[in-house]
Amino acid sequence: xxxGIIDLDTPLAKELGFTSDKFDGYLWKKGNYIIISFIISxxxxxxxxxKLFSKITNKGYGIKVPTPFARMQKxxxxxxxxxxxxxxxxxxxxxxxxxxxxxxxxxxETKK
Numbered sequence: 001x002x003x004g005i006i007d008l009d010t011p012l013a014k015e016l017g018f019t020s021d022k023f024d025g026y027l028w029k030k031g032n033y034i035i036i037s038f039i040i041s042x043x044x045x046x047x048x049x050x051k052l053f054s055k056i057t058n059k060g061y062g063i064k065v066p067t068p069f070a071r072m073q074k075x076x077x078x079x080x081x082x083x084x085x086x087x088x089x090x091x092x093x094x095x096x097x098x099x100x101x102x103x104x105x106x107x108x109e110t111k112k
Contacts, residue, residue, distance in 0.1 A: 003030050016055045022048045032102055033062045053079060053100065063100040073098065 006013050006027040008020045016034075018027060025039035034056045041049060056063055065076055066086075076098040085094045 001029060004028070006034070016059075017048065017051050022046075023052075029061075030064075032060075033064045033099075035064045035066065037066050049075065050079070057100065057103055060102055062102040065098040067096050068098060076100075 001012060006016075006018065006029060008018060008023060008026070013019065013027070016027075018039075022043055023039050023041060026037075027039070028035040028037060053063060063081070065072060065081065066088075068076060079100065081098040081100045084097050084099050086097045087093075088095045
């Protein structure tokens with residue numbers, strides 16, 4: 001797969017569960033990572049983001065979330081992402097990026 005934007009409902013997006021009935025926004029592929037820089041859940045607290053994380057890592061990609069809002073930062077912490085900083089070349093400054101390395105996502109078991 002080539003680097004670039006992953007729009008909702010495209011073939012790859014559908015493989016990941018990134019569909020317009022669950023999310024708004026876009027993803028971005030860069031190297032071995034899928035970048036989640038702007039998405040909105042349309043069905044909050046239904047597990048769709050956790051499933052997205054799982055499908056991304058099961059395909060062998062890592063996940064990066066640059067400068068997340070507080071709620072997304074908490075989700076990242078809960079799922080074992082680590083806080084890093086990376087150079088944002090366009091603005092020549094360092095930005096906060098939460099990272100989940102490839103093949104390291106383990107979904108939490110849910111109670112029945």
